[in-house]
Amino acid sequence: MGVNSGPVTAGLVGRSKYVYDLWGEVPYLARLLAAEGKVDTILVTQTVYDRLHELYEFNSLGDWDTRQRGMIPVWSLRG
Known part of the structure; x- marks a missing residue:
């Protein structure tokens, strides 16, 4: 599972069947x-x-290396 936090763009997509989706760097x-x-x-x-x-x-x-966004620090939740 991947978890990030921050602003997103969200909305419904589709014509006959709608899907709620998120866009932006945070969900990416x-x-x-x-x-x-x-x-x-x-x-x-x-x-x-x-x-x-x-x-x-x-x-x-x-x-x-995120390829498109450069290098980011990543952490794993211990449990």
Whole structure:
């Protein structure tokens, strides 16, 4: 699972069948972490880590290359 936090653009897409979707850097990075993560692992961005590190324990996974967005620090929730 990938978790990020921040502003998004959201809306309904479709004509006959509607789907609610999110766009922007925040959901893009969350999807990227989810795709790269292992089963039963929660990966978070620096933004989420900054908000939660006093409440939960995390392991640093170093900087990851996001290809389109450059390098970002990634953290794994310990549990």
